[in-house]
Amino acid sequence: MSAFAIEAALPADAAAIRALLVAAFPTPAEADLVAALRIGGHAVLELVARDGANNADGAILGHLLFTRLTVAPPNDRRRAVCLAPLAVAPGRQKAGIGTALVREGLARLEASEEDIVLVLGDPAFYGRFGFHPGRPERMLTPYPIPENQWLALGDRPLPLRLALSYPPPFAALG
Template identity: 35%
Template structure:
């Protein structure tokens, strides 16, 4: 019986990940979707956290991908680190059978294990709600995408200790590769 294997990306996965991204985000008006270049540029930036680039592998084939990278939240009192989720992709022939859910949950579990506190995402509220995401404006988080309304979401991850304060409101600053998407 073939099972889904979830693991961090390794260098040999770059080509298969690009193929999954290209297939999942394919559009007739674009030869290569911008998400492919985004991931490549994030890999070579300070935002990259290798253990939070998660692969879903089925039968030896990379079929899913979820990426968490570093962002900063600027507040009145300074800034603090947070994570951005995306892109998330599943090969078209493996969609709607749980691979996307599994790879996103694996990435979020990895972030929790690393002691991360906040994740933001721009995406379908119906999909991301199942992971505990809600409107980012409820946390006072702004970004270049906050004007899009409901798709701008955030999730507070469980604290390492019970006395940790919730993340402060502020502006989420994305690394430069995100400006091209």
């Protein structure tokens, strides 16, 4: 199996990322979501896993997007993002690509002084990165608990109650 490199997504990668998302998910909803989040200016960090180390022409094997969340109350200075979606090419799953994307993404977010990351996903997978299941009395989001998980970056404590709003394109997912 060839090596892969984790890199920032480039504008020229948009078509390949869309093709990957359409192949990795049962419907094009996630591909449409990524396009809408980019157009709306909601993207904070977008990474790809490229086939072949340091090969800008390598096929895109994985993709990860972090988008800005709104924290309430408005005077709260915490910076929050959500991890969605994470995709790995069919046939290349279970090879460490998704794990590498998440680890690199979290390291970059912490270095840029983000405070909170939310993800809606499998607690067994995301728990290994330090994500904790949300508690309905402390975390107010439109998504179900416990699949809605959080991770605090850095050393700032979370408030007793946290209300987070997702960018409008997420509403289209239903």
